[in-house]
Amino acid sequence: MTASATIDIAEVADPAPAPHEVVVQVAATGICGTDLHVLRGELGPRPVIPGHELSGTVVAVGGEVRAVHLGDRVSVDPNLPCGACALCRRGRPNLCPQLGALGITAPGAAAELVAAPAANCVRVPSNVEIESAALIEPLSCAVHGFDVLQTRLASTVLIYGAGTMGLLMLELAKHHGAAAVDVVETMPDRRSRAATFGCSSVGATADEMDRAGWDVVIDATGNASAIQAGLGWVAPGGTFLQFGVAAPNARVTISPYDIYRREITISGSMAVLHSFERAAALFAAAVIDPTKFITGRFALERYGDALDEFRAGHGLKTLVTP
DSSP: OOTTSOOOOOOOOOOOOOTTEEEEEEEEEEOOHHHHHHHTTSSSOSSOOOOOEEEEEEEEEOTTOOSOOTTOEEEEOOEEOOSOSHHHHTTOGGGOTTOEEBTTTBOOSSSSEEEEEGGGEEEOOTTSOTTGGGGHHHHHHHHHHHHHHOOOTTOEEEEEOOSHHHHHHHHHHHHTTOSEEEEEOSSHHHHHHHHHTTOSEEESSGGGSSOSOEEEEEEOSOOHHHHHHHHTTEEEEEEEEEOSOOOTTOOOOOOHHHHHHHTOEEEEOOSOSSOHHHHHHHHHTTSSOGGGTEEEEEEGGGHHHHHHHHHTTOSSEEEEEO
16 A cells, blocks of 8 residues: 555565564455554554455465464464554553554565464464355454443444444354344445344434433444444443444543443454454354355455445455455
């Protein structure tokens, strides 16, 4: 991607692994909203090879690598914290002020080969298709979101957005013991899809549902209007989770008195935190079926088309397969 926000397909040198790295032959990389932020120059430097949701096969290992081997099928946590700052030392590397990531600040998986830290590799369970394993990364983000929420059994949950991330949160909420999981989605085809995923109810606005409020409200859109509306539907004593990635300059209005009087909690969930292996385990145990989310596959030379498909809101997860 160049500084003028164009997409170029080019030949680059094959990566060589550093002592603690491996090289992965990419099976698939997923498209998500973060890729659009990268394209618009809101995240990381440009030019950069995008692609932070990835799976593939290890084809080279660095001299100091012991736990990952040639031929291993892996999914890769793309996050690259510094490992030395106070937050990293406190076990919060997702909040590292120098946090980088494959596909954002370092060459990513929209390529035939990608170099990655061996420590970031998680073996793909044998019963999971290697291309589908690219979804371990987004699922691990959703798992971390529920770690942040610490929801109680029988909570009522409202999710804004029925894209891939919203539906992953829906699936987890159902398995997390929610009494009801309702969905707000403005696109009719996505409302229909949310219904097939087994939500309790779905509508274009929360006003269409017969509830005064929800114990948990999750924004999976990053849209300021949805966030503003969702904050108003948190029941007394409830929690609002900002899970969707909003534009850095997005703003909403809150009432400090309302937060005080209703004793609500507003939380954020940033990327992945000790959740990658658990996401892989959920796929291995068939708690969540990754194939339900994959609705498009594009060859690498059609990366721009894959972005257009995502931008248009067609389907759910689009994979690019080099």
